Amino acid sequence: MERPIDHEAMRRFASNCIQALDVSAGAADIVADTLVQADLWGHQSHGVMRLFWYAERLVSGAVNGNAEPHEVSRFGATATMDGRNGLGQVVAHSAMSKAISLSKELGIGAVAVRNSGHFGTAMYFTRLAALEGCVGFISTNASPAMAPWGGREKRVGTNPWSWAAPAGRYAPMMLDIANTSVARGKLYLARQRNEPIPRGWAMDAEGSATTDPAAGIAGTILPMAGHKGYAVSTIMDVLSGVLAGSGFGSSVVGPYMPNGTSGAGHLVLAIDIKAVRPQAEFEADMERLIDELKSTPRQPGVDEIHYPGEKEALSDARQRREGIRLPEDTAEELRKKAAELGIVAPF
DSSP: OOEEEOHHHHHHHHHHHHHTTTOOHHHHHHHHHHHHHHHHTTOGGGSGGGHHHHHHHHHHTSSBTTOOOEEEEEETTEEEEEOTTBOHHHHHHHHHHHHHHHHHHHSEEEEEEEEEOOOSOTHHHHHHHHTTTEEEEEEEOOSEEEOOTTOOSOOEEOOOEEEEEEETTEEEEEEEEOSBSSOHHHHHHHHHTTOOOOTTSEEOTTSOEEOOHHHHHHSEEOBTTTHHHHHHHHHHHIIIIITTTOOOGGGOOOTTSSSSOOOEEEEEEEEEGGGTSOHHHHHHHHHHHHHHHHTSOOOTTOOOOOOTTHHHHHHHHHHHHHOEEEOHHHHHHHHHHHHHTTOOOOO
């Protein structure tokens, strides 16, 4: 049975668990906030269910929980950052902060990141740019999840990317997309819930379509839009890994494995809207764009048309009022593992 949990209590709980593994309060708070925000947005596949996946990598030494990202080089509006095998959320937060700072000085900021890790929900970081009056972008590579088009062995990551922009009286417009038909975390969530997955999400190790999430995890996730998803994912690997001088392709290790340095890389961009045009004009046009989208004649059975990021904003507002609802098996796992750290879960 799902039960409502106050988001602030959940955030403190997640941070306390990370701090119990000798991680600083500041770094633990960032990780906790990204996880709880994913749950608030309605993306439980990237929420607190992942808490102890990251914890296991801290315990094994695969991640240095107190590593401080280091700026390796800077040329004009472009910087290169070394994450020093730190927590991906902390590294990405630092990189976006740097990109925003550069954009305020030079109109645009671009930060290539090497030696980072899995950072969770990409739009958590692009929203930071939107809230500062910028258009934000982030890409990352990830551990192998899908086969090259026509293959049946994992060689390409989901390699997600995100854009976000302020939208005037509306919540920011945000896109967060993996290049597979579905994020891999959704297969893990389905397996945890003992639910089948839709046909078209994954194929098993023999290359046959499957509705069994465990078989899909053992096999490969299918790309979105067929060969197009494979191609886009490969390009995101170039932007995130090859350009930054980080890991790429099958060398990247994901958060699902307790051991092994991640090697993930990112590309982070921020464009200061005021450097292009007055921000008030930009936001007024964003409102007009959204109004036009939402006023489109609807198909039968459709109650409302949403713009990218709107459903997440609605979910966030509702769950802040009513509490986050976790599946009981997820809650029980969190309670058990937190108790091993001497922490009592508030649910």
